[in-house]
Amino acid sequence: MAFAEILQEDPEVIGKLKLDIQRRQTPCYISVSATNECTKKLAFSENFFDRVFRTFAQGYFDHCRQQQGKNPNDPISEDDFRIFANLFDNLRKTMSPVLQKPLRELKKKMILSVEQMLRQKVRTDLNSFLQGFVGQALILSAHLRIERVKYFVNQLGFFKTNNILPDPTITAKLMANIRSSTMRNPFHQEDAENISSAWAHKNKSGEKTVFVSIDFRTVIAYAEEVLRLIGLQCADPLYAVHFI
């Protein structure tokens, strides 16, 4: 949810939560485990871009061009769509399921960008074309890193950091029972730790606590089981405060 706020995803939903907690003066926290997960995800996203851009830069494109009897430094042309298709196909086959959607998004943007350039008769070689995308990824990555500091260090968001650590027994209980109870989408260790931190906060402070997430597939889908197992409510931000 922190990244949803930073990247302005679902602004209406996050906006409602912000308004709700402001009206009711309800504190909103992010745990150590969740901030660590955000930092890890940022590094993960940088690795993803590194891998994709390096695959393009590492000569496969040039090699295909040479096989077609063309100069690798020629401007991108219609004939290159098939090379792009091969490259993305190879990447898709070697990447984990969680990276398929971002890869598809990146592919869409790159291919549409090539299409637009060709339609506008802009002559660009692969290197310049790629550098445009690398530059955008760098700017966004740098911005996200700064936003991480803004929200987690300077506490300039609607949520504040909370130093409470997850309770290992609760984490283990969630992992053991939820994973075994269903064959649906996998329940992740990171989610278990975040929920366990909320449980530890509830236990320590005695405050009524709700775990808010926009991860419907792997967290909210298990709300009933979590409530049954550890007595903690997991909720969608749209109505989270109404459980308090």
Place this chain on the structure above:
Amino acid sequence: MRVPTNFLGQVDPMNALRCGFASLKPISITKTVRLFGLRMKTIEWRFQREEGNSDLIKSYPTYVKFLNDSVMQKVTLPQRINPIALSDLLTREAQEAFDKDLALKSTLKEAEAETTSARPFLKVIKFLRKRYDDQKAESISGKTDLFAHSNLPFSFFADLVMGEEIYGGFLDAMQRKTGLYETVWLRKYADNSRLFGMKFQEMKDSLAPLFDVAQQSSFLQKCLTVLVVASNCDSVESLPSLEFVDVGRVDSEQFKQLSSELRSSLDRCASTVLSMEPNAFSQTPSTDLNRAFSEMLVQ
């Protein structure tokens, strides 16, 4: 490819600012003039360098030399690279770039000649902010160019771009702070040398933490780039004609250590800027890749 000039031996505006203004102190000159037959007292302000700093343009090379020498002390270079020769080369390049930078020099000269207010700070900062905006695209392109001519990790470049973004925020925070002092306090006490001096010092003190963290980041950034580039050269002389930067030729332990120090330093720097200017960096850049990032980070 030649190593982009904005990597090594460039005019580092942060150093110019620090070197230029950290040691300034205001002095008031009271004059009595006759106007329409009346004797009137006027006060002019001049900025004088504290002991040991004669003037900005003369002291800049000494300052840069000191910084480059410090980089050589921090970084362990391969034996084939002579650190003294490298420091000299970097200082010479920085000096040449500074000499050619007529716009910066004239802004600094104008600022030093200012007599009626504390506006010189603000003028220089506004000049640097405009220059930052004008040159940002070129600077990013220098980094993507090196990305294409190296196998350095994406995160290395993200560190450098983060440093650059923070520098923009640093200038915003400086502008806000000095603007506030200039328009409110220093103007209010313009005819009271004691209070003017006090407020001026207060302004400098309030900016000091910002300078400290920013300079630390800038220093570490330079250490890291020197390590990477110098490790890929056979000699100091061959540095300007470097064609490819291979991360495999860089001492991985040092690279890891410096990268980690730089990242912590950048975080501290961003945090200090944000504590002075909470609205800095508020605009999320709109790029073709926002959706791809969202798919990875939000889901």
